[in-house]
Structures are given as C-alpha cells and as structure tokens.
Amino acid sequence: MQITKATARIYTTNSSLTPSDLRTLFHEWIQQDALDELLLDVADYTHVPRGPGVLLVAHECYVGFDDADGRFGLSWSGRQDALAPAAESWRHAVSRLLVAARTAERRFDNELAFDGAQLVLGCNDRLHAPHGEASYSALQGALEAVASEVYPGADCKIEPVGEFRQCFRARLSTTGSLGLADLPV
Amino acid sequence: MTRTWKNELVGKIPPDLKEEIDVFERQIARRKEGKLDEAVFGETRLRRGVYGQRYDNGQRFDGVQTRQIAFPSGDISKGASTLWDAPGMLRIKIPYGGLNPEQLECLAALSEEYSDAISHVTTRQDVQLHFIQLDDAPTLMRRLAAVGITTREACGNSIRNITACPFAGTCKTEPFDVTAYADALTAYLLGHDDCQDFGRKFKISFSGCAAEACGLATIHDMGFIAATREVQNAAGTTETEHGFELYVGGGLGAVPHTAKLFDAFIPREEVLPISLAICRVFGRLGEKRNRAKARLKFVVKKLGIEAFRETVRTERANLRHDPRWTSFLADLDSFTESPKAPRLISPASLKRSATNLPEGYKAFADSNVRAQKQDGFNLVTVSLPLGDATADQLRALADIARRYTPGTLRATVEQNIALRWVRDEDLLPLYRDLRAAQLAAATAGTIVDVTACPGTDTCKLGIASSRGLAGELSERLAIKNLSLDEAVRNLRIKVSGCFNSCGQHHIADIGFWGVSRKVSGYTVPHFQVVLGGQWTHNGQSYGLAMGAIPSRNIPATVDRITDLFVSERQRGESFQHFVQRIGKKHVRTALEDLFAVPSHDEDPNYYSDWGDPREYSIGDLGIGECAGEVISFAQFGLAASERKIFEAQEFLETGDSTGAATRALDAMMVAAKALTKDRAPNLSDDADEIVAAFRHHLYDTELFFDPYAKGKFANYLFQAHSAGAAITDVDAARQRIEEAQLFIEAAHGCHGRMS
Ligand code: SF4
Numbered sequence: 001m002q003i004t005k006a007t008a009r010i011y012t013t014n015s016s017l018t019p020s021d022l023r024t025l026f027h028e029w030i031q032q033d034a035l036d037e038l039l040l041d042v043a044d045y046t047h048v049p050r051g052p053g054v055l056l057v058a059h060e061c062y063v064g065f066d067d068a069d070g071r072f073g074l075s076w077s078g079r080q081d082a083l084a085p086a087a088e089s090w091r092h093a094v095s096r097l098l099v100a101a102r103t104a105e106r107r108f109d110n111e112l113a114f115d116g117a118q119l120v121l122g123c124n125d126r127l128h129a130p131h132g133e134a135s136y137s138a139l140q141g142a143l144e145a146v147a148s149e150v151y152p153g154a155d156c157k158i159e160p161v162g163e164f165r166q167c168f169r170a171r172l173s174t175t176g177s178l179g180l181a182d183l184p185v
Numbered sequence: 186m187t188r189t190w191k192n193e194l195v196g197k198i199p200p201d202l203k204e205e206i207d208v209f210e211r212q213i214a215r216r217k218e219g220k221l222d223e224a225v226f227g228e229t230r231l232r233r234g235v236y237g238q239r240y241d242n243g244q245r246f247d248g249v250q251t252r253q254i255a256f257p258s259g260d261i262s263k264g265a266s267t268l269w270d271a272p273g274m275l276r277i278k279i280p281y282g283g284l285n286p287e288q289l290e291c292l293a294a295l296s297e298e299y300s301d302a303i304s305h306v307t308t309r310q311d312v313q314l315h316f317i318q319l320d321d322a323p324t325l326m327r328r329l330a331a332v333g334i335t336t337r338e339a340c341g342n343s344i345r346n347i348t349a350c351p352f353a354g355t356c357k358t359e360p361f362d363v364t365a366y367a368d369a370l371t372a373y374l375l376g377h378d379d380c381q382d383f384g385r386k387f388k389i390s391f392s393g394c395a396a397e398a399c400g401l402a403t404i405h406d407m408g409f410i411a412a413t414r415e416v417q418n419a420a421g422t423t424e425t426e427h428g429f430e431l432y433v434g435g436g437l438g439a440v441p442h443t444a445k446l447f448d449a450f451i452p453r454e455e456v457l458p459i460s461l462a463i464c465r466v467f468g469r470l471g472e473k474r475n476r477a478k479a480r481l482k483f484v485v486k487k488l489g490i491e492a493f494r495e496t497v498r499t500e501r502a503n504l505r506h507d508p509r510w511t512s513f514l515a516d517l518d519s520f521t522e523s524p525k526a527p528r529l530i531s532p533a534s535l536k537r538s539a540t541n542l543p544e545g546y547k548a549f550a551d552s553n554v555r556a557q558k559q560d561g562f563n564l565v566t567v568s569l570p571l572g573d574a575t576a577d578q579l580r581a582l583a584d585i586a587r588r589y590t591p592g593t594l595r596a597t598v599e600q601n602i603a604l605r606w607v608r609d610e611d612l613l614p615l616y617r618d619l620r621a622a623q624l625a626a627a628t629a630g631t632i633v634d635v636t637a638c639p640g641t642d643t644c645k646l647g648i649a650s651s652r653g654l655a656g657e658l659s660e661r662l663a664i665k666n667l668s669l670d671e672a673v674r675n676l677r678i679k680v681s682g683c684f685n686s687c688g689q690h691h692i693a694d695i696g697f698w699g700v701s702r703k704v705s706g707y708t709v710p711h712f713q714v715v716l717g718g719q720w721t722h723n724g725q726s727y728g729l730a731m732g733a734i735p736s737r738n739i740p741a742t743v744d745r746i747t748d749l750f751v752s753e754r755q756r757g758e759s760f761q762h763f764v765q766r767i768g769k770k771h772v773r774t775a776l777e778d779l780f781a782v783p784s785h786d787e788d789p790n791y792y793s794d795w796g797d798p799r800e801y802s803i804g805d806l807g808i809g810e811c812a813g814e815v816i817s818f819a820q821f822g823l824a825a826s827e828r829k830i831f832e833a834q835e836f837l838e839t840g841d842s843t844g845a846a847t848r849a850l851d852a853m854m855v856a857a858k859a860l861t862k863d864r865a866p867n868l869s870d871d872a873d874e875i876v877a878a879f880r881h882h883l884y885d886t887e888l889f890f891d892p893y894a895k896g897k898f899a900n901y902l903f904q905a906h907s908a909g910a911a912i913t914d915v916d917a918a919r920q921r922i923e924e925a926q927l928f929i930e931a932a933h934g935c936h937g938r939m940s
Contacts, residue, residue: 005298020798023796023797023798024798027247027248027797027798027799030245030247031247031248031249038254038255038256038257040240040245040254040271040272041239041240041245042797043301043315043316043642044642044653044656044796045301045303045573047570047571047573047656047659047660048303048570048573048574048575048578049623050575050577050578050623051302051303051573051575052301052302052303052575055301057272057301057316059256059257059270062301062316068302068575068577079316079318080318081318081320081321083187124297124298125298126294126298127188127189127190127193128188165290165580166297166576166577167297167298
C-alpha cells in the first residue's frame, strides 16, 4: 500500500528543556546545516495547549518537539505529497527522525534522552490511509516490516493509537529500556 | 488508477467553484511550463487566496549571515520575487465569520495534512493556514469547496472577506440581524465583472449597532451599520423599515482614515446596487499605478464626500436592474437560527448546579459568556491564544457546537470563536467540555486576549515580532489576570508587526506596531506605543503614537501604563478619557527610562526579538567600526524630529490644528535635513532648499525608498511642503502627524541602510 506524508515520533524519557532552548536549538541547526533536509524556518506554537510545540520547518518535513498527544516527544512529519510504498516511507521517516533525535541528544547532553522502546508511525494522508480498522489492516505488513528492522529479534506490539478522526497513527513498542544507541537504525 | 481528491469529490463541489479550481490548476501547470506571465500568475494566485510568506524570495538571515535557500525547483517563480517551492499561506474566506461543524472538521483535516496542524483566525474573520505548498492548493480548494467554502478573492486587488458582527441575530443592541445582508452582498460581489479592475483591495463590513465594536464598520472601505426608521405604508399606518447607515473610505493601514458618512439611511433594497455603484466608481477613479494611494479613502478624499456621493448616485442611476438586488429579501428567514427547543430543567437542579461550580467557571462566565436577547440563551466566546487552534481543538469545537447549539459558530474579529444559542442550563456542561479541549481560558475581551497580526513569524513585511510580543504579554498578564483591577482587565491590547496595522493597533486602548532603530551599529527591534484608540463605536477614533520603545521593554511599558491608570484614574473614567486628561506628556514622562537601550555588552537580549534568538536584523546587519559610541549628525537629527512630532501631538491635544500641522512639517524637515546633510554639507535650514536637496540626493536616487512602500513616505514630505501650514482642520492635522511619523520611521530605515 502506498501513502504520502509519513510521520514518525519518539518520546523523551527526560527533558528539562524550555521552549527557548528548543528555539535556539533549531535556529542553530539552520545556521549549521545540521540535518540533510533543506531547513527553512522555526515556528513556535507553545502558546497553544497540546499544540505542535516548537517546529523546525524544512522543505521536506517538519521536525518538532511537542506534547500534542499528551506526552512530550520529537516528531518528523513529511510535508511533500510524494506517494510511495508505506514501509519505504516509514523507513525513511524513522531514519530521519533518529538523526534529528541523536543530534538533539548530543547537543543537550544529559538534559535530554529518548525512549527508544516506543515509536509512533503514521501518515497525514486521509486520501490513501484514513485512520481506522481498514487502513490498519492494510498497513499492518508495512508496520511489521519496519518494526522488525527497528527491534530485530524482539517482541514488538503494534496497535493503532488516537481517535479515528485524527490522521493515521500506530504505536510500535517493545519491552525493556532502550535508548537511541540501542536502536540499529 | 491513483486516487486523487479531484476524483473523490466529483459531484460534491458546486459547478462554478469546480470550474474555477480546475482553471487555477491549469494555470499552475502553464506557469510551471513558463507559458504564463509571472505577474499575471502572481495576481491570479493572490485572487485565489494563495499568499506569499516570509523568506519566499529564497533568502533568509540566519542570525549570522543572509543565506540563499536552494529550493529544488530552482528559480521558477510564482510571482515577483516569490519562489515556487517556498511555503506560502492560504487565506480562507469565512463570510461574516459563519462556520458550521463540518467546515471546522474540514479545516482541522487540512491543517494536519497540508499545514502545521494550526488554523489561525484573523482579525477579519478569515482562517489562514501557513506553510502550504502551491502544488497542493487546488486540492485544498476542492476539499474546502465541498463544504461550501471558497478562497476566491481572499487576497489580491479584490473584494476581501465581508465581515459582520459575530453576535448578529442574538445581540441585545441590534435592531435586526445583519447576517443575510452580509451573505447576499458576498454572493453578489464575488467575482463580479465590475470588481475585477481595482488598484487595491476593498474591505466591507456590517455592524448591528453603532455603539459596540463588533463589526468595526468605520475602519472599512464600506461599513454598514443596521438602522431603522418609521415610515407610513400605503395603508397609512406606520411601520418600521430596515436599512443601513453607510460609511465609506475608512481604513487603518499606514495612515488611518475614519470613514465618512455616505448616507444616514440606505433602504435594504439599495444595499446591493449602492455597493456595486461604489465599487464601479472605485474601479474607475481609484488609483492604479501608485499602490500607496489606491484605496477608496483616497478617492473619497480627492473628490470630497459630497462629490463622491453625487458620483456614486449617478453611477447607481445608470446600473441595469438586477433581480438579485432584492431576491435575497424573500429568504431572510432562512438566516434565522432556530435553537433546539429549550430543555426543561427543574429549579432545584439548577440551584444545585449553581452551588457546585467547577473551578474557574465563575471567571469564565464573567468574561466569556453574555446573555442573548432571546431569553434563556447565551453567547459563549472561546478564546484562542493569538487566534490559533489545533486540529483536535477544532474537532472538539465541532462536537460542542453539535451538542449545545444549532450548529452555528462565528469567527470573531478578536481572533476567537463565538458559540451561539447555548442554553442557560448547558453552560456548565459546555464549560466542562471546553476545559477538556483546553479551550476554557477566561480571557475573552480582556487585556490577556491580545490581538496580533502574523508579524515577522510569517509576514513578508513584518519588522518586529508581533506574535512573539503578544504571546509574552498574554503569558505575563494571564498570571495576574484575576487579580488585575477591573478597569485594567477590560482594556484591549493589539499588536501589529509593522505600520500596515493588520493587528488593528490604532483602535486599541494600548496598541503597538513594530519598528526598528539603529543603536551603536546594531539594529534593535522596537515598538511604537499607541495609546487611547477607541475599540467601541465601531473603532471610531484612533490613538496617537507616543514614541518607539525597545521591544524588550514593552512588558514593563504595559505595567507602567496600567499602573498609572489604576492609580490616577478618576471614578468611572475610561482609558481614552484618562489618556486625554493626563496628556501624553505625562504618560511619556512616566515611560521615559524605558526608551533607553543598554549596550550590547550590557544586555544582548535587547538585540534579539521575542521568541527569536537570532541577532535581530531587518536585512543585512552592519556593525560600525567605532571603538566608542559615536552619534552621528543624522542620529541627532532623527531624535530631534521625534521630539517635534511629540510636540505636534501636544498641539493637537490643545485643539491647535495649525500649530500641530506646522510642527509635524517641521519634524519632517528636520529628519530630511538630518539624512541629507551628509551629501549636501552646506545645507541651510531653508525648507525649499532642504526639500530640493532631499529630492535630489535621496529620492531621485531611490536611496530613501522603502523596500516595499518605495517612495510613498517621501511624498508625505513633498505634499506637506507644498501645502504648508494652511491646515485648520483637526482630521487633516492628525493625518499630517501620522504621515510625519511614517516619514520619520522611513528616515530611520534609510539611515539604517546607509550606515
Ligand atoms: S501589520 Fe505588517 S507585519 Fe503585520 S501582517 Fe500586516 S503587513 Fe504583516
């Protein structure tokens, strides 16, 4: 199955970072060309509860720290309407997300750590994959393929998350405590 | 076959909208192939609501250097200096702010799929989505069209969204509901042949009454205020006729103009034809080449209101009859919202709930709830911080509207959403639902609910961060909201990122607009402080600038002004009266220390803007090579010109229009001389000589030209110089002061660029 605008999200285990820290981080990334994406600007929505937080806007994606689903995390969300097989799209989204997460972790040292045992994959594409049972069944194979690469040999639970009026989202989780360094991707 | 929204929505889009969107899609393709002229495509795009955004010229200052953005599509443009791949903004017209739950859900979905998951309510009841890719625009338009929304003529030189009181039909002070008229005029003028040849935008508004602010009729090109009169019918009995007081030529912008009364009573049958006649006159006589003079206010000013009236009446008489002028009147009842039948609830149970109020409810009810004219029903305003709502919040609002109202909501000009027809007994459960959606802030209509334009966040013309400042002020004020003095709590703060006034700072009690100043070789963000504008009476009078204060000192400025108001206010005195009574000099003295900028070493924070850690810049930042502080002649001169402007305002306060106008002209002369002296060292104080030298060295060479306004501000000097001191009228003197203020701002900008 093909999708556009794939998303990947990872949660933090500890973060004492303020919106100001995050804005500074993203502006630094633009100055330093820290990511491979074409970085454009920073948008701050921290005044909106459960909103998109602090966003780095790139041509290809948004990279953002937010608590939109109730838990603080970092998201990579594709912006371009490029239809591609779901597994391939998510592989790309996860790898780009982890690059951003590792870069942020390095910058903040002990002030930021991520929970590698959980990822949320999705797509902002109601045309091809509206959230619901049908899309979940159709995309299960792709989710499993990505899960087996992120958590090789481990038991991984996959389940849809969020309400069905939202965009498609599914959580991949494994047991134990994993940091970014433990992920082979 | 690949699925597309175009195919999915076949049969679900009104045929005219479908055709229009298909045409736009073809134009996009033709432009990409280089077969459509850039300028033509640019204006077409704007008239479809697809607007540019900051950095879309492909360069951005990253805090250290200005860098080119290497978009994949390269140099292909979608308008002058606007690159194809650069994200833009989609402005979505919401006529009179009217929304239904399906439309909210559609906006929510689009914001998630094509934008940054935020829908932004504007000060003109539009909704904007940012970071849109142009190639996605036709799809967005189709999905909007499928729920009855168009983006057509949301931008460009066209009739913009027609706004109206969000409380229309329910408000105690209105003689009748204006909704149907706003709706009919929207439909009539949308895409009308006679409205396609304007030199600039054209804004229309409807208000239910003269005393409140909701419709802001007098700041529009055309502003209708509901009116009635008693007439004798054919049977000889008296009946009430509905019509409108009509104002023309209002507008904020760089130089605010209060609208002039066109007619004290336009019968309702004449609303559409008179509007068209005015549009035709504007299309014919409005300026086309000089954008700075192209609004209706300049036509009214040039002709004078009497001659303008006559011209419009002649035009009206020549219109060919159109049945649409009155056909909508047969449908007025379709706009009457019928609430769900009131639910019966026992007095005992009402009493029980009244003694068991959830936390925060009382404050919420005080600020966000007002009784409708219909007994037992309420209007509930949902505060959106800076006009922003998430997709989840919009869906929650859609659910709430279905649950508690007949499914009608309105976007407000204060960037909020109004729920209508909420039963008394539903207020508590509604409050709980709003709280669950994080939408229950008890701030509607208070000082905490700061209005702001997009400013430097996304607007190409932004000079300072209006949203950054507004967010900072809201956060600080929210902490002490409930402990604020009642008189302060009800003040309005409005912030614009530049002189264009999209944040409506002129009509705020406390307004700010972004400017910059050069300090020791650095550019420092500042805000001009504008005090004492009038929000009520449809935004009828404007505040005057007090001077530019460094952006970082604005929160302290608000504290200082509000403290002064609390301590020196007379019983029952409004903020406007207070400012007038104590005088601007007194206020300015109270703020004096806040004008200072510490050195970069002392406090580098002053050299960046709110919410943006980059070293502040309005372009390429140049740092002087001086070892110590060197103040140039030009800087002294510019400071002196600001002093003179202040004195001009004082003259105006005492009713001395001639003195005010003379001093304002002086201020411009001082600034012009300060800038020119470098190039004409022997320049004397003779006004003719200064103007000639300024024209020769700075105007003809275009050195003085603002990147966007071009030579507009220089013309204020030339015009004032020709007109001289022959001004006795208060409005004209006020206008001269406003223009002088802008000229001086432009002089600062020019100085910044040249130094
Ligand atoms: S006031 Fe200026 S900065 Fe604000 S939106 Fe208007 S043009 Fe842009």
